[in-house]
Amino acid sequence: DADVTQTPRNRITKTGKRIMLECSQTKGHDRMYWYRQDPGLGLRLIYYSFDVKDINKGEISDGYSVSRQAQAKFSLSLESAIPNQTALYFCATSDSRADTQYFGPGTRLTVL
Amino acid sequence: DAKTTQPPSMDCAEGRAANLPCNHSTISGNEYVYWYRQIHSQGPQYIIHGLKNNETNEMASLIITEDRKSSTLILPHATLRDTAVYYCIVDYEIGTSYGKLTFGQGTILTVHP
Numbered sequence: 001d002a003d004v005t006q007t008p009r010n011r012i013t014k015t016g017k018r019i020m021l022e023c024s025q026t027k028g029h030d031r032m033y034w035y036r037q038d039p040g041l042g043l044r045l046i047y048y049s050f051d052v053k054d055i056n057k058g059e060i061s062d063g064y065s066v067s068r069q070a071q072a073k074f075s076l077s078l079e080s081a082i083p084n085q086t087a088l089y090f091c092a093t094s095d096s097r098a099d100t101q102y103f104g105p106g107t108r109l110t111v112l
Numbered sequence: 113d114a115k116t117t118q119p120p121s122m123d124c125a126e127g128r129a130a131n132l133p134c135n136h137s138t139i140s141g142n143e144y145v146y147w148y149r150q151i152h153s154q155g156p157q158y159i160i161h162g163l164k165n166n167e168t169n170e171m172a173s174l175i176i177t178e179d180r181k182s183s184t185l186i187l188p189h190a191t192l193r194d195t196a197v198y199y200c201i202v203d204y205e206i207g208t209s210y211g212k213l214t215f216g217q218g219t220i221l222t223v224h225p
Contacts, residue, residue, distance in 0.1 A: 004155070035215075042199065042215030043156065090155050101213060103155030 003027045004104040006091050012110045019078040021107050023091030032074035033092040033101065034058075034066060036085075043090060049074055050096065081111040115139070115202040121220040124194075130187040132219050134200030137181045143204055145176060146213065147185045149196040156199065156215075159185065190223045197221075 004025045013019050023032065030051050035043040035058075045058030047066040055066060063085060067075045078085055091104040117135040124130040136145065146161040160167055160174045162183075167174045173186040187194055199218040 040217070042217055043213070044215070045213075088153060092155070100158040100161075103157070105155055106153065
């Protein structure tokens with residue numbers, strides 16, 4: 001969905017490096033999410049935010065941090081990347097009054 | 113813990129209806145059934161959701177059994193572009209709770225010419 005954008009789309013980095021993945025949305029939604037997907041598996045929730053001042057850990061938050069800079073922007077950081085963080089990362093948004101999540105195109109991250 | 117059980121894969125001929133089953137025997141009274149799909153590493157796409165009544169939209173129909181322990185997603189006229197992984201998810205109404213979606217492994221639907 002073009003209303004949810006992620007940058008970069010692909011990134012290769014080395015172990016120990018700090019990495020930031022960015023997500024922006026033009027849908028005006030108040031809720032934003034970060035998921036990761038490993039090959040052959042479903043998505044797992046890393047962090048979610050219901051508004052600018054609300055940040056919550058998901059099921060696999062260790063090794064990650066987030067920042068909700070504005071309603072439209074939600075960034076995911078890997079403080080010290082490790083190889084098992086190699087995955088496909090998705091950002092999603094939803095409106096608190098609605099029932100669907102809209103996903104970005106994903107960021108493919110490889111940690112060597 | 114998975115709340116849903118889906119077959120790992122299914123095939124369908126182009127132009128025919130694709131019927132994707134999902135078991136959710138432990139669903140509670142205020143949990144909804146959601147269906148999403150993911151086309152080859154793209155972001156998941158919402159398809160449809162329901163509580164207990166059958167639902168239909170421009171993409172698909174959702175049939176939920178009377179005891180709500182299972183459901184079927186129906187793509188009435190499958191096309192090659194419907195080849196994807198289909199996820200059945202049980203969760204509270206997103207607008208009123210966490211809003212997080214617990215994705216299982218889904219069903220790989222392959223539509224053949």
